[in-house]
Amino acid sequence: GQNIDQPTEMTATEGAIVQINCTYQTSGFNGLFWYQQHAGEAPTFLSYNVLDGLEEKGRFSSFLSRSKGYSYLLLKELQMKDSASYLCAVLDSNYQLIWGAGTKLIIKP
Amino acid sequence: DAEITQSPRHKITETGRQVTLACHQTWNHNNMFWYRQDLGHGLRLIHYSYGVQDTNKGEVSDGYSVSRSNTEDLPLTLESAASSQTSVYFCASSEIVAGANEQFFGPGTRLTVL
Numbered sequence: 001g002q003n004i005d006q007p008t009e010m011t012a013t014e015g016a017i018v019q020i021n022c023t024y025q026t027s028g029f030n031g032l033f034w035y036q037q038h039a040g041e042a043p044t045f046l047s048y049n050v051l052d053g054l055e056e057k058g059r060f061s062s063f064l065s066r067s068k069g070y071s072y073l074l075l076k077e078l079q080m081k082d083s084a085s086y087l088c089a090v091l092d093s094n095y096q097l098i099w100g101a102g103t104k105l106i107i108k109p
Numbered sequence: 110d111a112e113i114t115q116s117p118r119h120k121i122t123e124t125g126r127q128v129t130l131a132c133h134q135t136w137n138h139n140n141m142f143w144y145r146q147d148l149g150h151g152l153r154l155i156h157y158s159y160g161v162q163d164t165n166k167g168e169v170s171d172g173y174s175v176s177r178s179n180t181e182d183l184p185l186t187l188e189s190a191a192s193s194q195t196s197v198y199f200c201a202s203s204e205i206v207a208g209a210n211e212q213f214f215g216p217g218t219r220l221t222v223l
Contacts, residue, residue: 004151030207042199042214043152050208087151095206096167099151 002026004100006088011106012078020073020086020103028093034062034073035087037102043087046073075105083107111136115200115215123223128187130218132200140203141183142212143167143175145196152199158183159206190222 004024012018024032031050035043049055049064049071061074073086085102092098113134122128134141139160144152154167156175164175172194174186187194197219201212 031209033211042216043212044214045211048209048211089151091207091210095210096154096157097152097212099153101149101151 002090002092002098004088004090004098006086006100006103008101009104009106011108012075014078014080014107014109016078017074017076018078018105020075020088020105022071022073022088022100024069024071024088024090024098024100026090026092026098029066030091030093030095032062032064032071033089033091033097034060034071035089037085037087039084046086078107080107080109113200113202113213113215115198115218117218118216119219121221121223122190124190124192126190128190128220130185130187130198130200130220132183132185132215133181134200134202134213134215135181136202136204136213137180138202138204138213139180140206140210141177142201142203143173143183143185144199144201145169145194146199146217147196155185155198156183187220190220192222194220195222196220 006022034046037043047062087102088100089097142157143155158177200215203210203212
């Protein structure tokens with residue numbers, strides 16, 4: 001079956017750095033996405049990786065290793081507004097998005 | 110500005126009733142999707158459409174149906190609502206299917222089936 005694993009919850013301190021991991025086993029791979037979802041709101045797109053390596057976008061970076069079935073989202077200079085759930089999703093061989101259950105990130109002052 | 114809207118935002122219904130959730134997008138996207146989101150689960154695909162008159166079943170399609178008569182709308186119908194269908198429902202659209210096909214999500218509909 002298809003499976004995406006990410007930690008259920010993480011806690012970090014304002015101004016610090018946090019890394020959210022995602023491992024996947026899917027039928028085919030056509031890219032990996034990270035979305036942010038604030039409580040009670042819709043998911044919004046953060047990043048897309050299809051090749052191995054690091055993609056940097058401001059305070060957020062996303063890394064992919066296809067051989068290891070592994071990705072991480074790195075958030076730097078954490079702000080209170082970064083408190084949200086972070087969803088990892090893989091585009092499979094049928095171009096369907098398979099979603100992880102999300103990681104709830106709690107930022108403490 | 111282009112957007113995707115859903116209505117109603119909240120709905121309470123009774124077991125056995127038919128319910129229709131509306132989704133309307135002004136992005137002019139061909140691709141539209143319906144997901145449900147439950148605690149402890151990732152978003153799960155219910156139905157999707159790649160264009161007018163095209164509809165396809167997703168992972169959890171039993172008990173749901175959709176129709177696509179124009180580009181802008183993809184209503185989701187629960188034929189006979191069950192308590193197991195209590196969930197938050199999200200509609201999404203995208204310009205392309207492959208590649209960096211960012212999906213734009215509506216605000217969600219919270220459905221409670223009593």
